[in-house]
Amino acid sequence: MTTPDTTRYDFQAIEEKWRTHWLTNKSFKVSTDPGRKKYYLLEMFPYPSGRIHMGHVRNYTIGDVVARYQRMRGMNVIHPMGWDAFGLPAENAAIKHNTHPAKWTFENIDYMKGQLQRMGLSYDWDRELATCTPEYYRWEQLFFTKMYEKGLVYQKVTTVNWCETCQTVLANEQVIDGTCWRCDQPVMPREMNGWFFKITAYADELLADCDRLTGWPEKVLTMQRNWIGKSVGAEINFPLASGAGALTIFTTRPDTVFGATFMSVAPEHPLVVELSRGTGQEAAVREFVERTRQEKQRRKPDEEVEKEGVFTGGYCVNPFTGDKLPVYAANFVLMEYGTGAVMAVPAHDQRDFEFARKYQLPITVVVQPAGEPLDPGTMAAAHEGSGTLVASGSFTSLDSQAAKKAITDHAAKEGFGQGRTTYRLRDWGISRQRYWGAPIPMLYCEQCGVQPVPEKDLPVTLPTDVQFEKSGKSPLHTLESFYRTTCPKCGGEARRETDTMDTFVESSWYFARYACPQFTDGPLEKQAVDYWLPVDQYIGGVEHAILHLLYSRFFTKVLRDLGYLTVDEPFTNLLTQGMVIKDGSKMSKSKGNVVDPNELIDRYGADTVRLFSLFAAPPERDLDWNDQGVEGAYRFLNRIYRFVNDRLATLHAAPTAIPTELNEASRSLHRKTHQTIRKVSGDLDGKFHFNTAISAVMELTNTLFTLTAEETKEAVEPAVARAAVETILILLSPMVPHLTAELWQRIGHGESLDGLPWPAFDPAAAKEEELTIVVQICGKVRSRLAVAPDTDEEQLRALALADDKVQKFMEGKPARKVIVVPNKLINIVV
RNA sequence: GCCCAGGUGGCGGAACUGGUAGACGCAAGGGACUUAAAAUCCCUCGAUGCUUCGCAUUGUGCGGGUUCGAUUCCCGCCCUGGGCACCA
DSSP, X not given: OOSOOTTSOOHHHXXXXXXXXXXXXXXXXXXXXXXXXXXXXXXXXOOOOSSOOHHHHHHHHHHHHHHXXXXXXXXXXXXXXXXXXXXXXXXXXXXXXXXXXXXXXXXXXXXXXXXHHHTTOOOOGGGOOBXXXXXXXXXXXXXXXXXXXXXXXXEEEEEEEEETTTTEEEOGGGEETTEETTTOOBOEEEXXXXXXXXXXXXXXXXXXXXXXXXXXXXXXXXXXXXXXXXEEEEEEEEEBSSSSOEEEEEESOGGGGGGOOEEEEOTTOTHHHHHHTTTTOHHHHHHHHHHHHHHHHHOXXXXXXXXXXXXXXXXXXXXXXXXXXXXXXXXXXXXXXXXXXXXXXXXXXXXXXXXXXXXXXXOOOOEEOSSSOOOTTTOSSOOOSOXXXXXXXXXXXXXXXXXXXXXXXXXHHHTSEEEEEEESOOOEEOEEOSSXXXXXXXXXXXXXXXXXXXXXXXXXXXXXXXXXXXXXXXXXXXXXXXXXXXXXXXXXXXXXXXXXXXXXXXXXXXXXXXXXXXOOXXXXXXXXXXXXXXXXXXXXEXXXXXXXXXXXXXXXXXXXXXXXXXXXXXXXXXXXXXXXXXXXXXXXXXTTOXXXXXXXXXXXXXXXXXXXXXXXXXXXXXXXXXXXXXXXXXXXXXXXXXXXXXXXXXXXXXXXXXXXXXOXXXXXXXXXXHHHHHHHHHHHSSSOOHHHHHHHHHHHHHXXXXXXXXXOSSOOOHHHHHHHHHHHHXXXXXXXXXXXXXXXXXXXXXXXXXXXXXXXXXXXXXSOSSEEEEEEETTEEEEEEEEOTTOOHHHHHHHXXXXXXXXXHHTTOOOSEEEEETTTEEEEEO
């Protein structure tokens, strides 16, 4: 594997030389420079799990090409890298191997940093940060207390998602199909006290600004819009038939209120028990509530459940009609959404329709679509569309759109309702019952209640002298030296919060800290963040479509409102790259199809690995890893190496100026050179078509080989050959940085390839001398003509009609119509 | 069920705003070099047919349509991947 092979280039020596060169010269260090145009390129930072995997290789290679390309385009490129260093795996590893999470984490960072450097990635390492250091999380704690002051952080006891395996709570976004995003184990509901970020306060803005994110994939925006789930409607109070109080419902269809024939409430609804009292339904209701609660726990994530309910024994009154409506507890009504109660309009809601049929409840049509009148007795399904109102009192004959507003206004005027918008989005629960995270900077005083830790006392440092339990229970909960403290207000005894923050909090603002990672006077240095933000291009996996990307958008808006940032959105353009798969499925240890980047780099070098991961598939698609394909990429680089290295003297001696008079072979190569610059520039400029860009360079290389082969009759002008070689090196340099830098130097350049500007192409040189025009007869290709570019239509028509093959296929029939597309084709219809 | 992507040779993938389908690479086959192998270089490579050095027919998931011309646009369907799924 590592045996010296004289027929292959020595990538090991070359890559080490340039890696060292870039690191010792800090070639990619940047600073704030208002005189220059900035470009912020960011890839999602990794969790230091131990080693780099192929997904990282792909992600960071793509990013590096863009960074290097933009640098060559003259931009002041910030390209930082750091570590998402808090998280459960560190804690679990620590428990298992009897070490400390910090030790484990920093060792992993060390190793992985070495791996990234081996790949030749052009980071400004001076901006490196690790989120588990107090220098980082102290600012996060400051944000927390500032948000608390603004009412954007609050505490509540609620039903949360508990992961038994991870021994902690998860936010809604972190529950995927009913299972934990991290360990795939089922999540259980549990009543708990916890801290919440009021992301719902930004729901409207987060939704509205989706329209401004034109540089994001539509797919991701759709997912975010769905997740936020805005519904505009009304809240209406239905007074209880007996006793005081009312049942408040939320509906998006106030226009159907006259068609309500019963009410449905969630089994957990606080009024359920009260309604049944003294009606003889108590036992039935109790039994139903208990049974649905248990079923809910047992239920599989995507299981379809039959609609079921029980009459509570109570009634309420429709404020519009005065009708007495029975109240049912129903298993499909969610306590967490809206008000936990709905008015049931079976004629116009499919769920209510099914429920009504099952329990023989009346169906009243109040929205009539154009055409056949609806018959409640024979309807097969609810009519959920719009129409004209019928049997709706004074609102009859309005169309449903107008009726929505009229009915809502009426309810508001009469004082039993109002317009309301609800969201599917829930507040972000950030309390984690584990150790390896940023401590929540709050404390509890018997006298003064809940208190934020004052700014002067920050950071609340995570203690390191801790013992871990096998159970995974956080040692902080029982560490007296940590939780015992004094109240900043009264000086009395107080207890610290022992939960830590969700690690998604750290990744919600790291991109801003990169602008000023060493700044100590505050979290963000105004001048630096104002210059560098927003991120111009963000690159990462689509699995964060909601999670990290939504949280980051929220945090950006919060930090803006706290006065730290001036931007509304963190990431202007987003590229979501596909997975790296092997043999048709995701790489996994159990499948035994894992490819280790280290082995690949040992065997072929970083340049080859980079080249193949760019060449094998377009970035947003899944990449099927193929060992033979890697060989192909390696062969290509060897071909270039050999060509240049075998002709060093000639290339060295070649003049740089292209002579004005060139023979055919030289013109041909010169033309191909400029066509390639045109093609590659087009493919890289905001498009990320790395695979076709590489193809184009391969074509140029093939042309160069063919035209300079010994047996050719015409010698290529040395200046032209040299220009072709240099073009190949320059165009390839963002993708294959080590080898191109080396060869550039060997052909006699003093200055480094890194600082070189991207080449411009000469349109005149790129222009073809001769074009092939296809001649079709009735749409079928029958002949080809070689003509000069821009030959006019008349001439093309004449040439085509005079062509031997064309004459043959026309069989003497007259041309009915001749379509001429200049520089492309001629189609003759007979 | 609903909403997005996507379906092109043996494989990964090209094809600009409708204009030569299959660039580039991989695999395969044949040849050159070599004592031999590796490496390298050259040639062939969608399918079918024929009177086989060339030509014809056919071909981009399936069925229609628009057009002089459709992988590309429109309608209907099938399959694969992803997301959402009682959200009132």
